Amino acid sequence: MRDAFEIRATDGMARVGRLTVPRAGVTVETPALMPVVNPNLQTIPPRRLHEEFGADILITNSYIIRNTEDLRERAEKEGLHEMLDFPGAIVTDSGSFQLAEYGEIDTTTTEILNFQHEIGSDIGTPVDIPTPPDVSREQAEEELAATEEALSDAEAVDTGEMLVNAPVQGSTYPALREEAGAHAASTDLDVFPVGAVVPLLNSYRYDDMIDVTAAAKRGLGADCPVHLFGAGHPMMFAMAAAVGCDLFDSAAYALYARDGRYLTVRGTEQVDELAYLPCPCPICTEHDPESLRALDQRDRENALAEHNLHVTFAEIRRVRQAIREGSLLELVEERARAHPASADGFRALLDHAEQLEESDRVSKGTFFYTSPESARRPEVLRHHERLQRLETPGKLLLTEFGEPADHDHDAVWRVEPPFGPFPPSLSETYPLHAETPDRLEDVAYVAAADGVVSLAEANPETEFTLGHDDWPAAALGTVPDDVETEDLSALGE
Numbered sequence: 001m002r003d004a005f006e007i008r009a010t011d012g013m014a015r016v017g018r019l020t021v022p023r024a025g026v027t028v029e030t031p032a033l034m035p036v037v038n039p040n041l042q043t044i045p046p047r048r049l050h051e052e053f054g055a056d057i058l059i060t061n062s063y064i065i066r067n068t069e070d071l072r073e074r075a076e077k078e079g080l081h082e083m084l085d086f087p088g089a090i091v092t093d094s095g096s097f098q099l100a101e102y103g104e105i106d107t108t109t110t111e112i113l114n115f116q117h118e119i120g121s122d123i124g125t126p127v128d129i130p131t132p133p134d135v136s137r138e139q140a141e142e143e144l145a146a147t148e149e150a151l152s153d154a155e156a157v158d159t160g161e162m163l164v165n166a167p168v169q170g171s172t173y174p175a176l177r178e179e180a181g182a183h184a185a186s187t188d189l190d191v192f193p194v195g196a197v198v199p200l201l202n203s204y205r206y207d208d209m210i211d212v213t214a215a216a217k218r219g220l221g222a223d224c225p226v227h228l229f230g231a232g233h234p235m236m237f238a239m240a241a242a243v244g245c246d247l248f249d250s251a252a253y254a255l256y257a258r259d260g261r262y263l264t265v266r267g268t269e270q271v272d273e274l275a276y277l278p279c280p281c282p283i284c285t286e287h288d289p290e291s292l293r294a295l296d297q298r299d300r301e302n303a304l305a306e307h308n309l310h311v312t313f314a315e316i317r318r319v320r321q322a323i324r325e326g327s328l329l330e331l332v333e334e335r336a337r338a339h340p341a342s343a344d345g346f347r348a349l350l351d352h353a354e355q356l357e358e359s360d361r362v363s364k365g366t367f368f369y370t371s372p373e374s375a376r377r378p379e380v381l382r383h384h385e386r387l388q389r390l391e392t393p394g395k396l397l398l399t400e401f402g403e404p405a406d407h408d409h410d411a412v413w414r415v416e417p418p419f420g421p422f423p424p425s426l427s428e429t430y431p432l433h434a435e436t437p438d439r440l441e442d443v444a445y446v447a448a449a450d451g452v453v454s455l456a457e458a459n460p461e462t463e464f465t466l467g468h469d470d471w472p473a474a475a476l477g478t479v480p481d482d483v484e485t486e487d488l489s490a491l492g493e
């Protein structure tokens with residue numbers, strides 16, 4: 001167990017947790033958003049981020065501070081908390097971004113970590129190498145080795161109470177990401193950023209983001225707090241939380257505001273093209289698009305940045321609430337409908353249903369079936385695994401209808417798409433008292449048929465009869481030959 005991080009509630013791989021940041025004397029509830037504060041240009045002052053938006057933690061760049069004379073002098077003299085006027089936890093980045101951008105920087109892990117410690121950072125960062133997507137495996141391996149060396153250098157620095165990030169790299173190679181995660185978790189460092197996903201997010205490759213993050217998580221294990229580095233768009237928080245990310249950082253709120261971009265949980269709009277402001281935040285209730293556009297450049301940018309932050313923090317709260325009530329996958333499913341890339345991301349997430357299932361909790365509110373993807377959720381998988389352990393009597397009727405008045409079966413079990421069969425004793429347990437639509441897709445029946453397969457294979461001695469309600473051929477084709485099937489749909493009329 002890592003001392004700084006405590007998990008309070010889980011939903012799949014997602015969790016609500018508490019990150020204790022000893023040097024700041026604060027505990028941050030996760031999932032959390034860290035606004036990125038440019039030390040040279042504060043769109044919204046950090047004090048306001050804390051008091052009006054509820055930011056408990058922010059991130060700024062120690063490399064820019066170190067290389068800007070007046071900032072450096074002030075940071076050394078006053079300390080970061082006073083310089084930024086921020087009472088929460090302050091995370092500092094190291095210059096790795098500049099390294100990736102310009103090819104070289106004039107510092108080392110040891111030197112920059114000492115500097116971060118000296119100016120009062122609460123969570124410092126070594127100089128890792130953010131390897132972009134799609135490079136050769138050789139390059140990804142070489143750069144990962146350099147990142148791992150930076151982590152050893154970081155372990156050797158005396159950082160007192162300052163927590164230290166252990167970035168996980170490995171480009172788009174899941175095996176390297178997993179290995180990098182396992183290596184990072186074996187260090188005595190504290191917080192684990194999954195690095196270099198920004199190019200994937202910027203090009204809407206949400207499915208690849210899910211695959212590399214799921215791989216990093218396999219290596220890291222459940223008890224490491226994970227930061228999806230550079231992820232700040234609210235449209236993907238639910239999905240990223242579902243794969244086990246705890247921290248997000250947003251430079252987007254300010255950068256997007258600069259080019260007139262208006263964030264929503266469904267995507268990004270140009271404020272020039274909006275006829276209405278579809279948001280209940282203070283900015284959007286005080287303005288209409290015309291009055292917003294009429295503001296001078298600077299005021300307009302600030303107003304947009306404030307709206308962008310309100311939307312971003314609201315989505316973080318919604319994600320936390322969904323995890324607490326066990327409805328995060330329903331939220332992801334809803335968000336997945338907003339953009340084709342989100343749909344791909346959700347489908348990639350469901351490819352890892354087995355990994356999600358391992359940490360999923362046994363009981364939640366009510367399982368809502370809202371799309372064909374619901375049939376692939378970890379709860380369905382878990383039920384099918386449970387069916388392999390259930391014992392059956394000699395002659396068993398599985399039926400979508402009630403118990404017939406007259407029959408010669410030893411027992412009668414219900415069958416419900418997408419889960420399949422279950423004994424009466426389980427009918428009131430999660431997820432089997434699910435809400436499902438009347439008009440289901442074929443995949444839901446195929447999933448139910450998979451459940452029949454699990455049960456029949458585990459109990460070869462039993463004589464099964466399946467009474468179904470006009471199942472499609474794809475589902476009936478999945479049912480084993482020795483299960484007798486009977487279309488009872490006439491009973492339902």
Ligand SMILES: [Zn+2]
Pocket residue numbers: 279280281282283284285307308310
């Ligand atoms: Zn708004």
